[in-house]
Amino acid sequence: MFTIFGIPSAALFGQLLIGLINGSFYALLSLGLAVIFGMLNIINFAHGAQYMLGAVAAFLMLNFLGINYWAALILAPVIVGAIGIVIERTFLQWLYKLDHLYGLLLTFGLALIIEGVSRNYLGSAGLPYALPDSLRGGQNLGFMFLPNYRAWVIAVSLVICFGTWYAIERTRLGAYLRAATENPTLVRAFGINVPVMITLTYGFGVALAAFAGVMAAPIYNVSPQMGAELIIVVFAVVVIGGMGSILGAILTGFGLGVVEGLTKVFFPEASNTVIFVIMAIVLLVRPAGLFGRGT
Amino acid sequence: MQVVKRTFALAALTAALACGTAQAQQLNVKIGVLTDMSSLYADLAGPGSVEAVKLAVEDFNKTNPNVKVEIISADHQNKADIGTSVANQWLDRDGVDVIIDTPNSGVALAVNEVVRAKNKVFINSGAASSDLTGAKCSPNTVHWTYDTWMLANGTGKAIVKTGGDTWFFLTADYAFGHALERDTAAVVTANGGKVVGQVRHPLNSSDFSSFLLQAQSSKAKIIGLANAGGDTVNTIKQAAEFGIVAGGQSLAGLLVFASDVNALGLQAAQGLVLTNTFYWDANDQTRAWTQRWQKARPGKIPTMVQAGVYAGTLHYLKAVAALKSKDDGKAVVAEMKKLPTDDVLFGKGSIRADGRKIHPAYLYEVKKPSESKGPGDIYKLRATIPADEAFRPLKDGGCSLASG
Numbered sequence: 001m002f003t004i005f006g007i008p009s010a011a012l013f014g015q016l017l018i019g020l021i022n023g024s025f026y027a028l029l030s031l032g033l034a035v036i037f038g039m040l041n042i043i044n045f046a047h048g049a050q051y052m053l054g055a056v057a058a059f060l061m062l063n064f065l066g067i068n069y070w071a072a073l074i075l076a077p078v079i080v081g082a083i084g085i086v087i088e089r090t091f092l093q094w095l096y097k098l099d100h101l102y103g104l105l106l107t108f109g110l111a112l113i114i115e116g117v118s119r120n121y122l123g124s125a126g127l128p129y130a131l132p133d134s135l136r137g138g139q140n141l142g143f144m145f146l147p148n149y150r151a152w153v154i155a156v157s158l159v160i161c162f163g164t165w166y167a168i169e170r171t172r173l174g175a176y177l178r179a180a181t182e183n184p185t186l187v188r189a190f191g192i193n194v195p196v197m198i199t200l201t202y203g204f205g206v207a208l209a210a211f212a213g214v215m216a217a218p219i220y221n222v223s224p225q226m227g228a229e230l231i232i233v234v235f236a237v238v239v240i241g242g243m244g245s246i247l248g249a250i251l252t253g254f255g256l257g258v259v260e261g262l263t264k265v266f267f268p269e270a271s272n273t274v275i276f277v278i279m280a281i282v283l284l285v286r287p288a289g290l291f292g293r294g295t
Numbered sequence: 296m297q298v299v300k301r302t303f304a305l306a307a308l309t310a311a312l313a314c315g316t317a318q319a320q321q322l323n324v325k326i327g328v329l330t331d332m333s334s335l336y337a338d339l340a341g342p343g344s345v346e347a348v349k350l351a352v353e354d355f356n357k358t359n360p361n362v363k364v365e366i367i368s369a370d371h372q373n374k375a376d377i378g379t380s381v382a383n384q385w386l387d388r389d390g391v392d393v394i395i396d397t398p399n400s401g402v403a404l405a406v407n408e409v410v411r412a413k414n415k416v417f418i419n420s421g422a423a424s425s426d427l428t429g430a431k432c433s434p435n436t437v438h439w440t441y442d443t444w445m446l447a448n449g450t451g452k453a454i455v456k457t458g459g460d461t462w463f464f465l466t467a468d469y470a471f472g473h474a475l476e477r478d479t480a481a482v483v484t485a486n487g488g489k490v491v492g493q494v495r496h497p498l499n500s501s502d503f504s505s506f507l508l509q510a511q512s513s514k515a516k517i518i519g520l521a522n523a524g525g526d527t528v529n530t531i532k533q534a535a536e537f538g539i540v541a542g543g544q545s546l547a548g549l550l551v552f553a554s555d556v557n558a559l560g561l562q563a564a565q566g567l568v569l570t571n572t573f574y575w576d577a578n579d580q581t582r583a584w585t586q587r588w589q590k591a592r593p594g595k596i597p598t599m600v601q602a603g604v605y606a607g608t609l610h611y612l613k614a615v616a617a618l619k620s621k622d623d624g625k626a627v628v629a630e631m632k633k634l635p636t637d638d639v640l641f642g643k644g645s646i647r648a649d650g651r652k653i654h655p656a657y658l659y660e661v662k663k664p665s666e667s668k669g670p671g672d673i674y675k676l677r678a679t680i681p682a683d684e685a686f687r688p689l690k691d692g693g694c695s696l697a698s699g
Binding site: 019130137150264269272 | 504506508512529533
């Protein structure tokens with residue numbers, strides 16, 4: 001075994017893989033944020049709370065209704081997405097014409113309410129959620145032990161991320177959606193129901209967050225602050241990638257996961273701040289973000 | 296007529312005097328519970344600690360109805376600057392006489408200095424750093440429930456003696472983690488073991504896989520977790536996922552609370568060895584107290600921190616009642632040290648010159664799911680560490696109060 005900068009190569013490759021796994025969570029979450037910002041112009045600060053709601057929904061379903069992980073993977077995003085639609089219809093739809101700041105403040109308030117209520121009912125120590133039986137165990141790759149569940153997380157998030165990117169950038173539906181955000185009046189003239197499309201887009205973005213939440217439940221403890229911890233990092237990812245850029249969100253998500261993983265080997269104390277250092281540098285050099293189209 | 300008048304005046308005077316003394320006996324005490332209300336330590340302290348203070352006041356007022364106690368609380372958010380500014384405001388402006396609980400050693404060490412400067416009282420239950428009764432000891436502070444030296448000597452010694460002689464530490468990067476790592480490493484080497492490495496992670500991390508991989512590649516027999524609350528819960532959970540225990544290494548949870556075991560579930564936590572000073576299911580008295588506490592916290596299990604908050608508050612109030620004054624913090628703490636402690640949760644004990652409360656500690660093992668009779672039935676007792684061995688000897692702490 002050889003060493004790189006004094007670190008055994010096995011450990012280094014292990015960290016790279018771990019970075020990719022964490023990156024897949026960043027990518028999934030920042031994807032939802034980018035879709036919502038790109039299509040609705042709303043900075044969805046409630047995204048972390050919606051991610052947490054996905055995990056909590058999975059926990060409640062398992063413990064009170066006996067619904068297992070696989071069913072929760074479908075049902076929780078649907079339920080939380082539906083809640084998202086209600087939020088969009090009752091609150092957000094009035095804000096599209098206003099400054100971004102109003103959407104940010106409203107969703108931030110919602111996030112605080114959702115988290116406060118959950119903390120009141122669930123406590124803060126977290127709730128246990130077991131790994132699904134069929135994904136227990138792992139593979140010995142020689143340089144590290146890869147838990148099956150983590151491999152599953154990478155695979156699923158890759159599929160979801162690139163599926164979403166494809167749907168928005170390469171299909172007819174995606175073209176309508178992009179056109180509707182540019183010029184809603186014209187698109188409506190073609191007989192397309194723009195408000196419904198926007199509502200469904202928000203619902204989809206929220207469902208993506210909830211999906212990531214269910215994926216996270218067996219790894220982290222289901223706790224009310226799990227979203228608040230992650231959301232700041234995810235916002236940094238979106239900003240670095242370029243606000244609203246789908247591909248930027250995905251690639252930066254994976255990339256920053258890797259950078260963070262490597263920081264944990266060389267200088268663990270800085271692992272919580274490295275992403276923000278990168279964000280500061282990127283904003284100085286390229287204010288629109290790495291993949292941003294400029295504003 | 297003259298006689299009647301004189302008697303009347305005398306009676307009035309006596310009544311006035313009596314009234315005056317009655318007023319002097321009426322004492323108002325204000326307690327500030329400074330704790331973590333919303334983050335990773337909120338379940339092991341937080342609202343449950345406030346409830347414990349309420350129970351202590353209730354019990355104290357049964358025998359001392361003339362002491363009126365007011366309780367306020369605040370969230371220090373695990374930040375030393377916030378903790379310090381709340382403490383300053385409480386002591387300067389709001390008339391708080393005693394600050395109680397304060398999990399998070401970083402915050403506790405800062406508050407320790409504020410309270411000393413303003414000559415009030417600090418009863419710490421939540422923070423672990425043994426420096427509170429060592430290098431940073433104060434005549435205004437009582438450290439009630441547990442500390443890092445006790446944890447290191449309970450869990451650490453037990454594990455080294457059963458063959459776990461090489462250690463790798465996974466440490467929370469702040470005062471508490473450093474103190475716990477230092478105290479445990481000392482115990483490990485003193486008992487013939489060896490520390491092969493350590494990694495320090497930021498407080499309140501959610502992903503520990505990178506750190507666990509480093510621990511795994513160190514090939515140490517024991518991975519010592521010098522962290523607490525949500526950090527410990529996530530580490531143990533993710534260690535199981537990475538097959539660390541299955542691969543032959545063992546985890547030593549150096550600080551594990553009942554609320555953590557509850558959050559992990561017995562499936563993931565079974566077999567963990569831990570040191571504690573209070574278990575709700577220990578005897579009839581602790582069970583009865585827990586029932587009262589659970590009226591406000593249904594479905595929760597009280598931790599040793601919350602138990603310590605109850606006992607500490609009760610003893611403080613007894614000292615104030617004995618002194619009939621609460622204004623001189625040093626005098627109140629001196630009185631607390633003079634009076635023997637006695638409460639339903641910790642039994643009889645005492646407070647040492649350095650501010651260390653002395654009571655036995657217990658080595659528990661987390662039950663297997665098959666052994667547990669229901670929710671809350673989580674520990675079996677492996678050993679009792681007698682009070683005179685549970686805590687660091689007075690002379691070893693380097694506390695200035697101990698020599699004089």
